[in-house]
Amino acid sequence: MLGLPDEVTACLFDLDGVLTRTAAVHAAAWKRMFDAYLKERSERTGEPFRPFDLRNDYATYVDGKPRADGTRSFLASRGIELPAGAPDDPPDAETVAGLGNRKNALVLALIEQDGVEVFEGSVAFVRAARAAGLKTAVVSSSANTAQVLRVTGIEDLFDARVDGVVAAERKLPGKPAPDTFLEGARELGVPAARAAVFEDALAGVEAGRAGAFGYVVGVNRVDAEHAAALAAHGADRVVDDLSELTGDAG
Numbered sequence: 001m002l003g004l005p006d007e008v009t010a011c012l013f014d015l016d017g018v019l020t021r022t023a024a025v026h027a028a029a030w031k032r033m034f035d036a037y038l039k040e041r042s043e044r045t046g047e048p049f050r051p052f053d054l055r056n057d058y059a060t061y062v063d064g065k066p067r068a069d070g071t072r073s074f075l076a077s078r079g080i081e082l083p084a085g086a087p088d089d090p091p092d093a094e095t096v097a098g099l100g101n102r103k104n105a106l107v108l109a110l111i112e113q114d115g116v117e118v119f120e121g122s123v124a125f126v127r128a129a130r131a132a133g134l135k136t137a138v139v140s141s142s143a144n145t146a147q148v149l150r151v152t153g154i155e156d157l158f159d160a161r162v163d164g165v166v167a168a169e170r171k172l173p174g175k176p177a178p179d180t181f182l183e184g185a186r187e188l189g190v191p192a193a194r195a196a197v198f199e200d201a202l203a204g205v206e207a208g209r210a211g212a213f214g215y216v217v218g219v220n221r222v223d224a225e226h227a228a229a230l231a232a233h234g235a236d237r238v239v240d241d242l243s244e245l246t247g248d249a250g
């Protein structure tokens, strides 16, 4: 009925791009922050300015990973290495934390300005899963997860939450490592083999595969190329919307 293998008794949902329409918000904020930084750097050093590519740089280096890992990973792709800095570095500090704080201020401003929308097909799927007796958790790298769940009013649909704040407290390595999803399954009291992972990011489906979860659903919100990449990185099935799983696609 849910389009999942029979042995699956729990569902672990990524947030941004799976439950809520916030992946594009993050991508836009990353681009604005990195382009401003790269431009300023190129004026200073004389290196050519090559902007952040919203599609490829985001999917390859940033999407799905914790904020600092995404920052470091993209900068490394451009041969740039910055000091880690401190969590409360100001947004103009030339550190990994400073650039991350600059990007987070942009995300919060965009959320404040435009609000957050859910994917209705996903919310209907979560409700159907719970009605069928499955346990549900949100497993996201985002430190803004609690706030996004609150403003969209869907926080009560989940039995557990493992987000960027929880992962930092418990010292769990972020996606593509499987640890945050494994922690989500542990909180729901099920072994990984009985849990399904729902992910739109390449780092996320990789985490699903690395954790040997019972089923990995790739949720494609981009294009056919991204759908193929989700399958190549570990998705057992790729859908454009979770309603495809229940056969409710309208």
Ligand SMILES: O=P(O)(O)OC[C@H]1O[C@@H](O)[C@H](O)[C@@H](O)[C@@H]1O
Pocket (backbone or CB within 6 Å): 015, 016, 023, 026, 027, 062, 063, 064, 065, 066, 067, 070, 104, 107, 140, 141, 142, 143, 144, 145, 164, 201
């Ligand atoms: O900066 P935040 O809100 O802690 O989120 C970290 C990451 O969380 C992930 O869910 C997003 O896919 C990334 O784009 C984002 O950068």
